Amino acid sequence: MRAMTYRGPYKLRVEEKDKPSIEHPNDAIVRVQLAAICGSDLHLYHGMMPDTRIGHTFGHEFIGVVDEIGSSVEHLQVGDRVMVPFNIFCGSCWFCARGLYSNCHNVNANATAVGGIYGYSHTTGGYDGGQAEYVRVPFADVGPVKIPDWMHDEDAVLLTDAAATGYFGAQLGEIAEGDTVVVLGAGPVGLIAAQSAWLMGAGRVIVVDHLTERLEKARTMAYAETLDYDEYDDIVVELKQQTDFLGADVVIEAVGAEADGSCLQHIAGTKLKLQGGSPVALNWAIDSVRKGGTVAVVGAYGPIPSAVKFGDAVNKGLSLRMNQTPVKRQWPRMFEHVRNGYLTPRAMVTHRFPLENISEAYHVFSAKLDGCIKPLILPSAS
Amino acid sequence: MTDPSKTHTRSTDELPIAYVPDRPQLRETPEQLRARIPGWGADLDPADRPSHPKLRYDPDGTGAHWRFPERQPGAEGRERSIEHAFVTPVFGTAQPLHGVSGHIRRLAYARYSEARLGHWLLLIVGDRVDAWGSHVRSFATLRPDNPVTQTGVLSEFSADGAARRGRSDRRHHLLDPVIVAGPWVAGAGAAVFGARRLLRRMAR
Ligand SMILES: NC(=O)c1ccc[n+]([C@@H]2O[C@H](COP(=O)([O-])OP(=O)(O)OC[C@H]3O[C@@H](n4cnc5c(N)ncnc54)[C@H](O)[C@@H]3O)[C@@H](O)[C@H]2O)c1
Numbered sequence: 131m132r133a134m135t136y137r138g139p140y141k142l143r144v145e146e147k148d149k150p151s152i153e154h155p156n157d158a159i160v161r162v163q164l165a166a167i168c169g170s171d172l173h174l175y176h177g178m179m180p181d182t183r184i185g186h187t188f189g190h191e192f193i194g195v196v197d198e199i200g201s202s203v204e205h206l207q208v209g210d211r212v213m214v215p216f217n218i219f220c221g222s223c224w225f226c227a228r229g230l231y232s233n234c235h236n237v238n239a240n241a242t243a244v245g246g247i248y249g250y251s252h253t254t255g256g257y258d259g260g261q262a263e264y265v266r267v268p269f270a271d272v273g274p275v276k277i278p279d280w281m282h283d284e285d286a287v288l289l290t291d292a293a294a295t296g297y298f299g300a301q302l303g304e305i306a307e308g309d310t311v312v313v314l315g316a317g318p319v320g321l322i323a324a325q326s327a328w329l330m331g332a333g334r335v336i337v338v339d340h341l342t343e344r345l346e347k348a349r350t351m352a353y354a355e356t357l358d359y360d361e362y363d364d365i366v367v368e369l370k371q372q373t374d375f376l377g378a379d380v381v382i383e384a385v386g387a388e389a390d391g392s393c394l395q396h397i398a399g400t401k402l403k404l405q406g407g408s409p410v411a412l413n414w415a416i417d418s419v420r421k422g423g424t425v426a427v428v429g430a431y432g433p434i435p436s437a438v439k440f441g442d443a444v445n446k447g448l449s450l451r452m453n454q455t456p457v458k459r460q461w462p463r464m465f466e467h468v469r470n471g472y473l474t475p476r477a478m479v480t481h482r483f484p485l486e487n488i489s490e491a492y493h494v495f496s497a498k499l500d501g502c503i504k505p506l507i508l509p510s511a512s
Numbered sequence: 513m514t515d516p517s518k519t520h521t522r523s524t525d526e527l528p529i530a531y532v533p534d535r536p537q538l539r540e541t542p543e544q545l546r547a548r549i550p551g552w553g554a555d556l557d558p559a560d561r562p563s564h565p566k567l568r569y570d571p572d573g574t575g576a577h578w579r580f581p582e583r584q585p586g587a588e589g590r591e592r593s594i595e596h597a598f599v600t601p602v603f604g605t606a607q608p609l610h611g612v613s614g615h616i617r618r619l620a621y622a623r624y625s626e627a628r629l630g631h632w633l634l635l636i637v638g639d640r641v642d643a644w645g646s647h648v649r650s651f652a653t654l655r656p657d658n659p660v661t662q663t664g665v666l667s668e669f670s671a672d673g674a675a676r677r678g679r680s681d682r683r684h685h686l687l688d689p690v691i692v693a694g695p696w697v698a699g700a701g702a703a704v705f706g707a708r709r710l711l712r713r714m715a716r
């Protein structure tokens with residue numbers, strides 16, 4: 131089969147690989163029909179995630195058709211069209227039994243501090259991902275869901291991660307009616323977080339980024355106020371002025387480890403890999419939220435320590451809430467919101483690339499060329 | 513710099529709200545928000561949101577029909593975090609450890625827990641050794657690494673040959689060449705410097 135493979139930082143190619151096979155009785159093999167590149171994939175692509183092996187196939191946002199099932203699979207049949215949450219999870223460990231699907235203890239032998247994720251290095255379990263023609267889906271009775279007839283494929287593929295994460299981020303903020311919510315980052319995750327903040331009763335939503343097309347999208351798709359941080363000497367001061375010196379009730383950090391905004395942190399974190407990434411956005415969140423407020427972090431960070439302003443967080447009495455998204459837990463309610471038009475994931479799709487051109491897709495998305503917000507990948511077999 | 517019309521409604525005596533006890537007044541009523549924003553307030557009740565409460569014990573609602581999953585064969589000798597009691601019942605089998613990078617990575621797993629920086633630094637060294645090794649080995653294959661196609665830089669031009677629109681923020685234009693090329697220039701400088709010292713020493 132054809133599959134994207136990692137060849138080292140900033141380098142990848144499409145290779146002929148063996149089609150995956152059933153390795154456990156509850157496995158399924160899914161033939162991928164549509165996949166996407168996530169902002170998280172950029173952290174791998176840039177060589178920031180420890181134990182990313184040459185030859186690894188990325189991709190944790192995908193939908194497809196069940197091609198084969200293992201002997202113990204009860205809930206799926208060959209031919210079912212499924213959407214697959216980015217989390218690999220068993221459904222029965224201590225954590226899964228309590229709804230923490232992204233923190234499953236039975237699927238990632240390589241680390242205990244993170245669960246299993248498709249195509250996301252060996253640090254999340256060493257599973258090849260869905261930017262390929264076929265993918266192995268463990269625990270087929272637990273993760274995948276049949277795509278409802280009414281759902282658009284492009285909504286379905288974004289619900290497997292980016293959209294679910296935006297919605298989850300807004301929930302982590304514990305938004306109360308009338309709250310002022312700041313969203314840092316107007317990527318796919320931040321845009322859905324902004325839409326979701328309104329559903330939870332926000333009185334004001336302010337989105338901060340520095341890419342004009344994304345800020346434009348935040349205004350048209352999420353009805354948000356926007357701030358381009360490149361236009362301000364100090365975005366924290368601007369946010370204080372905007373909120374009558376109180377600070378925001380809730381800040382959602384949807385940027386992660388490759389934040390721009392401080393040259394020194396950026397170079398130390400993302401270029402020299404001296405820390406687990408650049409925590410600029412996280413520090414902006416801590417400094418611009420009001421005392422006693424909540425910072426919700428869905429931006430991804432590596433396992434290496436970063437220079438976070440923890441003292442400010444303590445002294446301000448903040449609640450810091452965060453996780454990888456337990457995707458499937460969000461779905462029933464999100465399906466309603468998508469159906470009602472309250473959440474509009476596919477409005478963010480700007481580019482569609484054939485799998486064979488995936489190295490270009492990564493370059494365009496990574497370098498933010500062409501106003502790219504969300505690129506989709508179409509495997510040749512589909 | 514701030515447009516006063518954009519700020520939060522102030523308290524009546526014109527002191528910023530943070531310095532007085534009043535609650536900030538809403539700039540729009542719920543009715544106005546509901547009229548303007550599709551779905552405003554659909555998840556208003558915090559207790560009725562899918563991720564609340566964080567821990568919700570429901571082992572029967574996951575689809576799992578086992579107490580502990582059957583064990584996937586092939587766990588013997590597979591690397592694992594020493595914070596785990598055993599290799600997990602299900603595990604990834606992509607890219608098993610091999611060669612020099614495999615030894616480095618195996619040491620990282622066997623020697624250090626995830627709590628130790630050594631674990632992660634060794635894994636990063638393993639990554640670089642793996643990358644360089646694969647790069648060199650690729651030249652002995654029919655498909656050597658090709659930096660032009662693999663980095664996708666040709667996508668700077670779209671299919672019709674026209675240049676793609678560059679990024680819309682300005683600082684990157686200025687800094688990217690420095691940040692991307694800087695380490696290479698510094699590395700090349702160091703190499704030249706080192707080689708010259710070596711040559712001089714050998715000449716002596
Ligand atoms: N927790 C999870 O489960 C989960 C799931 C998906 C993605 N993520 C993470 O969420 C983050 C966002 O994902 P995405 O797909 O939207 O990525 P993206 O790269 O498309 O978007 C990130 C945005 O942040 C902006 N940005 C950079 N520095 C900033 C700063 N200092 N302040 C404000 N904005 C800044 C960028 O211009 C960009 O628009 C990534 O770190 C990703 O890894 C986490």
Ligand SMILES: [Zn+2]
Nearest residue numbers: 168169170291
């Ligand atoms: Zn992702």
Ligand SMILES: [Zn+2]
Nearest residue numbers: 220223226234
């Ligand atoms: Zn589990």
